[in-house]
Amino acid sequence: MLNDVIFGQYYPVRSFVHNMDPRAKILFVIAYIVAIFLADNFYALAAVTLFLIVAVLASRVPFGRVLRSVKMILFLIIFTAILNLFFYAGNELHVIWQWKFITLSWEAVINTVFLAFRLFLLVMGTSVLTLTTAPVPLTDGIESLLTPLKWIKFPVHELALIMSIALRFIPTLMDETNRIVAAQKARGANFETGGLIKRAKAVVPVLIPLLVSAFRRAEDLGDAMDARCYSGAKGRTKYKKLVFTWRDLVGALLLAALIAGVVLLNVYLGGKFAILDAFL
Amino acid sequence: MEAVRLENVKFAYREGEGSYAVNGVTLSVEEGEFVAVLGRNGSGKSTLAKMINALLIPTEGRAIVFGLDTADEKNTFEIRKSAGMVFQNPDNQTVASIVEDDVAFGPENIGLPREEIGRRIGFALDAVGMSAFRSATPSRLSGGQKQRIAIAGVLAVLPKIMILDESTAMLDPKGRREVMDVVKKLNKERGMTVIFITHFMDEALEADRAVVMHRGETVMDGTPREIFSRSDELEMYGLALPRAAYISKKLAEGGMPVGGAFRAEDLAEEICASLQKA
Structure with a gap:
């Protein structure tokens, strides 16, 4: 999966x-x-x-x-x-x-x-x-392709960076989700049985820790990007052409x-x- | 030349509360030095590290990196170029889904031409022994490998100082060894100034100098051997001796003629020697 x-x-x-x-x-x-x-x-x-x-x-x-x-x-x-x-x-x-x-x-x-x-x-x-x-x-x-939109101040570079970081974090957050699910199961959470509403409710104790951890990761990533001299699109070059x-x-x-x-x-x-x- | 000078720096996360995460540290690090910063959780060592590359600006006092004051925003870019930082969680400092793209991130940020970025990627991956993984996906690598990629990402900017903020804390023993070997090599062969923050005492033994922090202050400063010979003091600051040093101390207390070995290998030799004598 x-x-x-x-x-x-x-x-x-x-x-x-x-x-x-x-x-x-x-x-x-x-x-x-x-x-x-x-x-x-x-x-x-x-x-x-x-x-x-x-x-x-x-x-x-x-x-x-x-x-x-x-x-x-x-x-x-x-x-x-x-x-x-x-x-x-x-x-x-x-x-x-x-x-x-x-x-x-x-x-x-x-x-x-x-x-x-x-x-x-x-x-x-x-x-x-x-x-x-x-x-x-x-x-x-x-x-x-969106580069022309820079003319109307559309944040093309930022949008692309957000997309690629999102892609990069998908596997990390999937691992995290699996870990949290396992942890909640170990405490007796039930994800497999019950009606639709009951199952939907069971997702909450997974989503909240996931969200908290995602914010923490975002903060870490921000620091790491700052430390690696990131200062926006200005003066930045691209390796892959x-x-x-x-x-x-x-x-x-x-x-x-x-x-x-x-x-x-x-x-x-x-x-x-x-x-x-x-x-x- | 002096690489880093901290002049009575203080830092409070919430201003005006009077509780300082770093509370009046004065420290000078020479170029080419390998300094281990030790301390228990919450002793202020990470905060201290972040003040060296302008991620945090001292609330009071001055932090000076190669003559540049971190408080001046005009210096921030230059300071970050010369002082690279590797963080604790390898997963949270990778920006791209492919190793070479990730290593390219720093050089791209400082606006290097493409050919030069290519060269830097080659150099940096070679220096950490990860050349074979240039087009791999970081999420498939081991913790130690990921952390070496993170080091390569910092190295590609060609910094003069490398700060490692508990960069081995989340790794298994093998991963820790890998990272430590890379860092030592950079220090010995390239004269890289290393500031290595850790709570693993064994790792501090590899450094030229160890600084112990406690409640936001530097309380001990000396060679690792000097620091570890003051074991009572260390214990007061919530730190334990390296395993081998602890055993050696207990053996000496118990009457075995062994003296002051800090590494497992040294201790083993001393025990053998004393057994042969007996």
Whole structure:
């Protein structure tokens, strides 16, 4: 469990996608999301799916691993799908089934499938980013991309430092939590039985010592950082530098092609309901 | 050259209460000296240490590091560059998830160029014998290894003084040995001034000089041997002799002709010698 938390869902292999610049990958994910929402018919979504498959193959992450990320939001997808299915107002001529104010129309069916498809693509695409980028380069990438915000006095450096320290302290605090749980169990605390409320209450004697110790650690860390000459972003240099490579150029070209393709498919093959006209 | 001079320094955590954590200490440390500061919990030794690198500013008196007064804010950065500090809990002084990034933190803060930071990381990890762990994750290392990384992080700034504030207290005997070996090496080979705060008496034996603190004051100051030969006084300040010294003292009281060994090895030799004579 600990390892899962430390590295998020990072999948450590060497691959084309792993070796891309984190900044490029973040931008690509944004462009990919734009492509998903631009897509207006199933052909365009198929193009996005094709792109996703290529990306996953190039990342050398097993498809099963990528699919697992969908599991977490499966409930959300099903929930929105059901709502959509019965409450989407379609064309009156295409109603399949009706009961009081609940109607099921062909438009609703298509819309639901379309929405679920989009959500799947969205989650799988973004998880390629977190599967192929370790937390530290990811925060470095975010920091670098947010740099323009320094113009409006946004504390970019501080934010990035906070993120990386938080990541660094996760394993430490996990260990601490396990220790406190063991200590409270030794005094007869019960975490395993009882209803939801009883269990929630049992967490309190773990959280409070954890919080106290976190504050103490924060104070120690502050001293240690001061002692190591930390004085904010001013006059500070960075040891690790991010560099764009040919891989990022390839990625950029592919994404440009994807977006262009999606737009063309939208224009020439009509909206998602076009198939209805053909069949009904 | 004088590395540190404390002139009648006092420090109160809450001002105006009149209870001083450090209550009038005058102390001078020469460059290249290895000083152990001893004292029971709450004797003010950590407070004293924090005044040397301007983490705390004396309420009264002056703390001067290589001629710079810590009370002047303009000096703070220079003072911290020349006086590095290693703390007690190795987990609470690591900022990054990768060893080399953590060691780079200090050099980054003083604004060194990238190539120089790379060199400093190499040098510092080499000096503590952790070169093989450059891209490791600190949370997976042992306590002694983590503490050596913390020392490397301080070393990468190239300080002239290294203050270790009970840096061995949370380590197992092996980890303590590792840290002590590194510190001794830095002192002997690089002439690093070391201020080593501890309540392990055995560790004080490795120092050139030992200072005992009690209730915020320095009560004893001398070579470790001198200090440990005054065992009654030590006991008064809540400190015990090193194990070997204690046994040796008891043996002498019991009539065995052994005299003043402080280390286990020395004591063993003396006992053997006296047994052979008998």
